[in-house]
Amino acid sequence: MRTTARRIALAGCAAGLLLPIGAAGASAADGDTNANLRPVVLNGVEASGTAMASVRGTTLTVTMAADGLLADVPHAAHIHFGAEARNECPAASDDTDGNGTLITSEGVPAYGGIVVSLTKTGDTSPASGLAVDRFDTAPGGKIAYQRGSIEIAPEVADAIVAGKSVVVIHGVDHDGDGTYGGEAKSDLDPSLPAEATDPALCGVLASAPSGSVAAGAGGTATTQAQPGLVALGTGLLAAGVGAVALTARRARARA
Amino acid sequence: MSTPSRPGRLGGGRWPLVAVGAVLATAGAGVLGASLSGAAPSAPPRTSVATSAEPQPGAAGEAALPSAVPSSDASALPADGPAAVPVPAAPAVDLGPVLPAAAPVALRIPSIGVDAGELVPLALDAQGVLPAPERYDLPGWYTGGPHPGGLGPSVIAGHVDGPDGPAVFYRLGELEPGAVVEVPRDDGTVATFVVDAVERYAKADFPTSRVYGNTTDRAELRLITCGGAFDRTTGHYVDNIVVFAHLV
Numbered sequence: 001m002r003t004t005a006r007r008i009a010l011a012g013c014a015a016g017l018l019l020p021i022g023a024a025g026a027s028a029a030d031g032d033t034n035a036n037l038r039p040v041v042l043n044g045v046e047a048s049g050t051a052m053a054s055v056r057g058t059t060l061t062v063t064m065a066a067d068g069l070l071a072d073v074p075h076a077a078h079i080h081f082g083a084e085a086r087n088e089c090p091a092a093s094d095d096t097d098g099n100g101t102l103i104t105s106e107g108v109p110a111y112g113g114i115v116v117s118l119t120k121t122g123d124t125s126p127a128s129g130l131a132v133d134r135f136d137t138a139p140g141g142k143i144a145y146q147r148g149s150i151e152i153a154p155e156v157a158d159a160i161v162a163g164k165s166v167v168v169i170h171g172v173d174h175d176g177d178g179t180y181g182g183e184a185k186s187d188l189d190p191s192l193p194a195e196a197t198d199p200a201l202c203g204v205l206a207s208a209p210s211g212s213v214a215a216g217a218g219g220t221a222t223t224q225a226q227p228g229l230v231a232l233g234t235g236l237l238a239a240g241v242g243a244v245a246l247t248a249r250r251a252r253a254r255a
Numbered sequence: 256m257s258t259p260s261r262p263g264r265l266g267g268g269r270w271p272l273v274a275v276g277a278v279l280a281t282a283g284a285g286v287l288g289a290s291l292s293g294a295a296p297s298a299p300p301r302t303s304v305a306t307s308a309e310p311q312p313g314a315a316g317e318a319a320l321p322s323a324v325p326s327s328d329a330s331a332l333p334a335d336g337p338a339a340v341p342v343p344a345a346p347a348v349d350l351g352p353v354l355p356a357a358a359p360v361a362l363r364i365p366s367i368g369v370d371a372g373e374l375v376p377l378a379l380d381a382q383g384v385l386p387a388p389e390r391y392d393l394p395g396w397y398t399g400g401p402h403p404g405g406l407g408p409s410v411i412a413g414h415v416d417g418p419d420g421p422a423v424f425y426r427l428g429e430l431e432p433g434a435v436v437e438v439p440r441d442d443g444t445v446a447t448f449v450v451d452a453v454e455r456y457a458k459a460d461f462p463t464s465r466v467y468g469n470t471t472d473r474a475e476l477r478l479i480t481c482g483g484a485f486d487r488t489t490g491h492y493v494d495n496i497v498v499f500a501h502l503v
Contacts, residue, residue: 221485
């Protein structure tokens with residue numbers, strides 16, 4: 001009997017894990033996502049960061065911290081999404097011009113276009129994608145950013161909640177001279193050096209876990225199993241929705 | 256928000272299970288809304304909600320967020336190179352101490368005798384739910400969330416017991432506010448956290464947003480295990496114990 005109870009206890013953990021599905025579907029327009037920001041391949045950045053994006057309806061709050069970026073220069077930062085994109089960070093194979101670095105446009109097949117500009121002030125639409133006078137300048141190489149009340153389109157909200165959007169922080173230092181420069185011009189704005197717009201950090205905004213955690217097997221619990229009832233209960237769990245009807249019937253029978 | 260009756264007998268135990276979807280469906284929106292506004296969720300915590308009752312050194316949660324009112328320079332592009340563009344001062348955002356990315360390699364909680372020399376990686380299952388570690392003697396780190404020391408809620412889960420006895424987080428519910436949690440990391444640094452609160456929730460009322468969501472503006476840690484009564488009809492505990500801590 002003890003063996004039976006133990007097997008059921010372990011199986012029961014799995015059964016319990018299925019429960020929060022209803023919670024995930026309860027608030028389709030709302031969601032919390034986070035991204036671990038990692039260096040974009042080929043661009044030689046030794047930085048890291050974390051971004052959190054909370055969606056409530058069509059209102060977005062973004063909180064972001066990063067460390068190790070080129071200090072004291074503007075770092076354009078965006079949320080990207082594309083219906084046709086892979087919804088991920090670029091790979092080395094995205095270096096289609098083969099010059100050994102990834103420029104912003106080469107990352108588009110991976111992360112799509114700009115849907116939100118993470119400016120510190122003013123407009124947050126894609127139109128501000130290169131408004132470098134309004135982005136964080138990473139004092140000491142660090143970014144500490146938070147902005148709320150960002151209004152976004154419903155399809156953008158859906159994409160973020162669905163875990164399909166990508167945070168990209170731009171601004172690299174290929175030649176290691178401590179500032180933006182070099183011969184290469186930006187593929188987005190030829191008046192800017194490529195270093196000012198090439199992607200530095202990237203991370204997919206993924207959904208936070210939902211619901212409870214089954215983290216015990218009952219080996220220290222004091223109540224005694226009732227084998228017959230355990231078997232019945234397990235059967236009902238497997239029956240899923242059917243359990244409702246059976247429970248109701250039992251309740252009526254007791255009454 | 257109502258709490259389903261504790262399953263002491265089979266007849267009472269099944270209702271919470273089959274009703275959880277509906278309960279969460281109605282409760283979820285309330286929890287999310289409460290979290291967004293900074294208020295404590297109405298789920299039944301065992302202790303008070305630390306974030307509303309205690310000061311948060313380093314937290315920026317009380318600061319007003321910059322609004323997204325469009326300005327006249329909304330479409331302004333720099334006329335010169337970016338190095339020559341004066342950057343207007345903007346209100347600084349204080350996110351408190353934040354450590355660079357590094358994976359946790361151990362977990363020490365001296366006050367309850369936890370000294371785990373390894374953490375197993377945890378990933379969400381197909382339903383978006385965090386599984387517990389397969390091993391009972393080791394805690395697990397949710398690799399999809401922030402690394403311990405990174406901005407946001409880093410999550411470490413462990414079993415309270417195994418089939419035959421106590422597991423790594425058996426004494427987690429004994430933790431008190433102010434207790435120290437140390438997480439050595441693979442870059443040689445140790446992320447040190449201080450406990451803010453220890454709370455217990457019926458799994459049916461688990462406050463997803465409060466535990467995992469972006470309800471913190473600093474580097475925090477969540478330690479999660481099971482608690483409450485063990486329901487042998489379902490094979491799992493009816494509650495989760497969640498420890499909230501912040502990086503110091």
